[in-house]
Amino acid sequence: xxxxINSPETVVKEALEGMAAMHPELIRVDLENQxxxxxxxxxxGKVGVVSGGGSGHEPMHGGFxxxxxxxAACPGAIFTSPVPDQILAxxxxxxxxxxxxxxIKNYTGDVLNFEMAAELAQAEGIEVASVITNDDVAxxxxxxxxxxxxxxxxxxxxxxxxxxxxSGASLEQVAALAKRVNEQGRSMGMAxxxxxxxxxxxxxxxxxxxxxxxxIGIHGEPGRRRVKLAPAADIVEMLANPIxxxxxxxxxxxxxxxxxxxxxxxxxxxxxxARELARILKGRNITIARSLVGSYIxxxxxxxxxxxxxxxxxxxxxxxxxxxxxxxxxxxx
Amino acid sequence: xxxxINSPETVVKEALEGMAAMHPELIRVDLENQxxxxxxxxxxGKVGVVSGGGSGHEPMHGGFxxxxxxxAACPGAIFTSPVPDQILAxxxxxxxxxxxxxxIKNYTGDVLNFEMAAELAQAEGIEVASVITNDDVAxxxxxxxxxxxxxxxxxxxxxxxxxxxxSGASLEQVAALAKRVNEQGRSMGMAxxxxxxxxxxxxxxxxxxxxxxxxIGIHGEPGRRRVKLAPAADIVEMLANPIxxxxxxxxxxxxxxxxxxxxxxxxxxxxxxARELARILKGRNITIARSLVGSYIxxxxxxxxxxxxxxxxxxxxxxxxxxxxxxxxxxxx
Numbered sequence: 001x002x003x004x005i006n007s008p009e010t011v012v013k014e015a016l017e018g019m020a021a022m023h024p025e026l027i028r029v030d031l032e033n034q035x036x037x038x039x040x041x042x043x044x045g046k047v048g049v050v051s052g053g054g055s056g057h058e059p060m061h062g063g064f065x066x067x068x069x070x071x072a073a074c075p076g077a078i079f080t081s082p083v084p085d086q087i088l089a090x091x092x093x094x095x096x097x098x099x100x101x102x103x104i105k106n107y108t109g110d111v112l113n114f115e116m117a118a119e120l121a122q123a124e125g126i127e128v129a130s131v132i133t134n135d136d137v138a139x140x141x142x143x144x145x146x147x148x149x150x151x152x153x154x155x156x157x158x159x160x161x162x163x164x165x166x167s168g169a170s171l172e173q174v175a176a177l178a179k180r181v182n183e184q185g186r187s188m189g190m191a192x193x194x195x196x197x198x199x200x201x202x203x204x205x206x207x208x209x210x211x212x213x214x215x216i217g218i219h220g221e222p223g224r225r226r227v228k229l230a231p232a233a234d235i236v237e238m239l240a241n242p243i244x245x246x247x248x249x250x251x252x253x254x255x256x257x258x259x260x261x262x263x264x265x266x267x268x269x270x271x272x273x274a275r276e277l278a279r280i281l282k283g284r285n286i287t288i289a290r291s292l293v294g295s296y297i298x299x300x301x302x303x304x305x306x307x308x309x310x311x312x313x314x315x316x317x318x319x320x321x322x323x324x325x326x327x328x329x330x331x332x333x
Numbered sequence: 334x335x336x337x338i339n340s341p342e343t344v345v346k347e348a349l350e351g352m353a354a355m356h357p358e359l360i361r362v363d364l365e366n367q368x369x370x371x372x373x374x375x376x377x378g379k380v381g382v383v384s385g386g387g388s389g390h391e392p393m394h395g396g397f398x399x400x401x402x403x404x405a406a407c408p409g410a411i412f413t414s415p416v417p418d419q420i421l422a423x424x425x426x427x428x429x430x431x432x433x434x435x436x437i438k439n440y441t442g443d444v445l446n447f448e449m450a451a452e453l454a455q456a457e458g459i460e461v462a463s464v465i466t467n468d469d470v471a472x473x474x475x476x477x478x479x480x481x482x483x484x485x486x487x488x489x490x491x492x493x494x495x496x497x498x499x500s501g502a503s504l505e506q507v508a509a510l511a512k513r514v515n516e517q518g519r520s521m522g523m524a525x526x527x528x529x530x531x532x533x534x535x536x537x538x539x540x541x542x543x544x545x546x547x548x549i550g551i552h553g554e555p556g557r558r559r560v561k562l563a564p565a566a567d568i569v570e571m572l573a574n575p576i577x578x579x580x581x582x583x584x585x586x587x588x589x590x591x592x593x594x595x596x597x598x599x600x601x602x603x604x605x606x607a608r609e610l611a612r613i614l615k616g617r618n619i620t621i622a623r624s625l626v627g628s629y630i631x632x633x634x635x636x637x638x639x640x641x642x643x644x645x646x647x648x649x650x651x652x653x654x655x656x657x658x659x660x661x662x663x664x665x666x
């Protein structure tokens with residue numbers, strides 16, 4: 001295992017300390033509760049937006065904490081759900097009196113623990129609503145999930161819903177937009193190589209030198225099928241066509257196109273993937289209204305990519321374009 | 334070789350097509366000349382800022398084209414200098430009548446070809462000035478360079494000088510600030526794994542499972558020494574201390590701290606590196622005035638990192654903070 005770490009046990013804590021040291025103007029880190037909170041939280045009268053999940057997917061979620069996106073993130077151990085007390089601490093820290101909105105990726109542990117934290121928060125008088133993202137078209141159930149997994153749409157949803165919450169919207173309005181974004185987005189990923197969880201020290205799975213995994217999960221859990229390595233053009237067909245069909249995208253529609261790197265894939269390759277995606281969309285007369293290209297929801301150092309398409313409406317575009325100031329995404333401020 | 338590409342011959346061209354498809358509001362790509370130009374170029378009365386170099390270091394430089402940073406970038410083949418005609422085409426495309434400023438990394442081929450392009454441009458009546466970045470403290474000469482290599486400072490310089498040029502400064506003012514930024518910045522990098530140039534198909538160098546290369550170049554060229562893998566804390570000492578000493582940083586001074594990923598290293602590890610760097614700087618009573626953490630000057634899929642420290646003054650901070658709108662760096666717009 002070749003990693004820039006000190007020891008497998010301290011990876012998450014030390015990365016949080018690094019974030020705190022580098023972005024003091026944007027975020028505060030509460031190491032005892034293992035949460036990241038925007039520097040000016042709680043914002044009075046604003047819905048507090050909270051997300052979280054296992055670590056190892058950076059910048060998601062901690063890198064998205066700040067003005068116009070998340071109010072707090074609670075990172076668990078690597079690929080492990082945050083615990084209810086941790087989530088509750090995050091909810092308390094961002095409760096400005098207008099309620100707290102939870103963004104939960106559909107993994108069994110995450111869903112259970114966020115629900116438990118919601119009950120505890122409600123018992124304290126905090127109003128709570130939530131969305132469970134489940135955009136991965138690759139598999140119906142998986143090692144970590146009943147139903148579809150929550151992946152790339154989560155990033156887009158956190159930006160769009162965070163923008164709406166920043167504008168002073170109510171908890172009901174935030175929940176309604178979140179539901180719509182999740183319904184209108186689909187994703188699928190693939191891997192060229194495995195990731196290695198630090199505490200384990202060996203690759204999560206083995207792939208031959210001429211093999212790739214189509215439909216991979218963000219913890220390296222199995223996808224749809226293992227096939228021979230193929231040109232980028234063919235790989236993107238394998239990812240994009242199931243998304244387009246599942247979403248029922250038709251000629252003349254508009255999407256936000258998100259080409260995501262899994263952590264170990266360089267940007268030059270992601271732009272080749274983007275080229276192939278643009279070609280497929282153009283062939284179907286679907287317009288790319290906005291785009292995002294980079295490694296935003298990762299699986300440690302896994303090489304590979306995922307594609308997310310979100311069918312956008314004017315409200316989504318307005319809050320996608322709205323100012324954001326976080327460690328990993330920023331514009332307009 | 335496991336890469337998301339179609340063929341080794343088309344990597345650069347297809348990545349440029351992907352950039353054009355994803356960022357039409359920011360940039361134009363001229364495929365015939367293989368240059369990337371900001372969408373509204375040439376901007377009348379503004380100094381045109383041009384950079385370039387071998388591909389394989391993305392997002393540098395093409396990802397930095399846009400308002401407040403570069404007016405154009407000319408990417409060569411992978412790890413290969415752009416040719417004079419290509420650089421000249423970029424200079425012509427951004428000449429708004431106030432002269433063109435070249436930002437050149439110190440590699441022999443780059444320096445020669447940019448100089449030749451400058452002569453051709455001057456013969457056409459375009460005023461030209463330039464800076465050659467040479468911030469790498471690792472080695473004095475290398476496989477590609479006489480003198481020190483130009484690395485991480487280039488990214489910071491492109492942002493700061495781009496901000497000044499956007500404000501309407503003269504070519505002389507731009508050149509003066511560029512000179513100062515280059516003088517006040519130093520870098521050093523390391524690798525855990527090699528990169529693989531697509532046309533070659535095999536790793537550029539071999540590193541044992543328990544080895545790393547300290548002082549690596551951004552083309553995988555040899556560094557200071559090959560040593561046993563060590564904890565992040567020790568690695569950062571090996572990188573940061575030579576930088577601090579070479580720069581003569583003293584207690585009470587301020588820096589812009591840049592922790593850069595080499596392409597295959599995930600963000601969670603870069604934040605552990607950032608933690609160690611912050612600890613070392615704090616121990617010397619050096620203040621982190623600004624920071625940048627991410628993969629901005631890369632070596633294809635190499636795993637590793639580099640550290641850059643820039644001793645900042647108020648003018649540098651003003652133009653670092655100034656609005657920027659490019660595919661890879663954006664804020665304030």
